[in-house]
Amino acid sequence: MKDQEPVAFTGYQKFVIFILAITQFTVILDFMVMSPLGDMLMKSLNLKPQAFGFAVSAYAFSAGISGLLTAGFADKFDRKKLLLFFYMGFIAGTIFCGLAHTYAVLVAARIITGLFGGVIGSISMAIITDLFALQQRGRVMGFVQMGFGGSQVLGIPIGLYLANAWGWEAPFWMVASLSIVIAILIAVRLKPVADHLKVQKDKSVYKHFLHTVAKADYRVGFASTALLSIGGFMMMPFGTAFAVNNLGLTNAQLPELFMVSGISTLVIMPVVGKLSDKIDKFKIFIAASVWTMIMCVVYTNLGVTPLLLVMVFNILMMMGVMSRMIPSSALTSAIPEQADRGAFMSINASLQQIAGGVAAAVGGLIVTQQSKGSPLQHYDTVGYVVVGISILSILLMSRVDKLVKRRMESSKAAIVPEEALAH
Known part of the structure; x- marks a missing residue:
């Protein structure tokens, strides 16, 4: 069964897509720049890898808690004001990161940034659900989630370039400067998003x-x-270690790999977004999940591989991952009623962060390494576990799909009698 014909965007809707996409870009970029700065930060602040890992995970953990704490408030305010409040807090946290010169201050700064930054994605999702019809949301998700690909393309090369030129603090100042401009645009041009306040119970x-x-x-x-x-x-936390120790890439080749993967997502996401507004979203999700399962098993069983082939495999895997993300986000966004959207998106985003943390921890229990620089062992097991989880995801997403279609049918049934009465 096909969705309705794609609905065109108005000029203002295009601005909303742009502002939410660029906001998402800065939030993801702030998280992504920590990765290439690892070596520099550890040397500058005299940190062990475990301590640096905690500084990175502090962001995700605080972001998960923040979403749960703010869920009850998320539908009580104009979404524009809520977005501005949390974005200003995110900017303050990022500036704090740039000012940090001790480990304790850096961890505190990452916690603050996570508390505010972790909620911005869910507020953006609530705004998208309020302002865009379901037949438009695939394309909107495709553009807004391009922030992930953009941060990979720009985050690592620009972050390293600025850090090498002016110190590890420089990337945080860049993110903060760009975010201040975006905050002004949100304040001046974004209209209030407050219709949900009329239906609060x-x-x-x-x-x-x-x-x-x-x-x-x-x-x-x-x-x-x-x-x-x-x-x-x-799989994600061990991707770089697997590429170097198992696939035989050098550290100098990693930025190229990340850049190519990032560019591929920038191309893939809008295409998948358009397709998911034309074709049944759940069918796209199934096809993408099966493709992802195949690529996970192939990739995690690779031995020493030339850079060009690793790039090809990464692009093929990103195709599957991104093609799952967009239709699933669009379908999930259609579940909550208008009065609950903010709370639903906040809880949803929190569970996403917390589940990601749990996944990284479980992956760490599975993957082993005999000595520093030796190949990772049992990474293929992680690939097989991902296959099992993907099968469960398809079963759960089929329930989401049925819920959404049932709701759309009941909405149409309610409109018909009203139209009949009007005649």
Whole structure:
């Protein structure tokens, strides 16, 4: 069954897509620049790898907690004001990172940045769901999530270039400067997003949170998002170590690999977004999941491989991963009712962060390394675990798909009698 014909965007909707995409870009870039700065930061602040790993995970952990804490408030305010408040907090945290000269201050700065930055994605999702019809959301998700690819293309090369020229603090100052310009644009040009306030029923913040968690349909959405995140994050933390120690790449070749992967996502995402507005979203999700499973098994079983072939395999894998992400995000966005969207998106984003942290920890228990520089062992096992989780994800997403289609049918059935009465 096909969706309706794609609905064209208005000029203002195009501005909203741009501002949300560039906002998402800065938030992801802030997270991504920590990776290439690892060696420089460890030497500058005299850190062990474990300590640096904690500084990175502090962001994700605080972002997950933040989403749960703010879920009850998420539908009580104009979404524009909420976006500005958290974005200003994110900017302050990023500036704090640039001023950090001790490990304790850096961790504190990353926690602050995570507390504010971790909620911005869910607010953006709520705005998208409020302002765009389901038949437009695939394309919107495709453009907004290009921030992930853009941060890979720009985050590592520009972050390293600035850090080499002016010190490891420089990338944070770059992100903060760009974010200040974006915050001004949001304040001046984005219109209030407050229609959800007219349909609010829960007066208490705590009751609103419980009311959102209590809905069985919502819990299906939460579970599907968490499973997708576990599958996605389990391989990611060890990708660079696998590329160097198993595939035989040099550290100098890694920026090229990241850049090519990033450029591929910039090309893939808008195409998949358009397709998911024309073709059944769940069918695209199934095809992408099967493709991802195949590529995960192939990639995790590779031995020493030339750079060009590694790039090809990475692009093929990114095709599957991104082609799952866009239709699944669009379908999940259609689950909550207008009055609950902010709370739903906040809880959903939190579970995504927390599930990612759990996945990284589980992956760490599976993968072993006999000595520094020796090949990773059992990385192929992680690939097989991802396959199992992907199969469960398809089953859960089929329930989400049925929920959304049932809701759309009931909406159409409600409109017909109203039109009949009008005649």
